[in-house]
Amino acid sequence: MKSPYTGGEVVRQTNKEELEFRGETFTISYNNYKCIDTGKEFTNREIDELNMLLLHSAYRRKHNIPFPEEIKGMRVRYELSQTKMSEILGIRTQHISQL
Structure with a gap:
């Protein structure tokens, strides 16, 4: 993957992040990319879907769904x-x- 900002290299990151879902806060391993040249962080559709899956899974586990x-x-x-x-x-x- 190349940076949408510079066309240069990117690194994939995973950090603990608190996100809200249905009025509750969940801590997930949030995924994104970081442009080496600019330091700007971004996601794409695949990463957004992964983050949503992690968030929904945390909700399911908490509520035994x-x-x-x-x-x-x-x-x-x-x-x-x-x-x-x-x-x-x-x-x-x-x-x-x-x-």
Whole structure:
């Protein structure tokens, strides 16, 4: 990757950062790039998506919300339909079908 400011070299950084999500503060390993020439920090779409995934994961862990893979595993293990699983979790069947 090249710097959008100078076209020069960049370094990828990971720092502990506090971010707010749904009125709560979470500390995540925030990722970004730093332009060697200017010292300016920036992100791209891929890094933004990673940071959001880390933030959402922290929220899920704190509130004991199962991850999509866990929901799929439970459905298979207990042979539950999407409808039954949505009733158990109290969410719409559409959300289960999107997993």
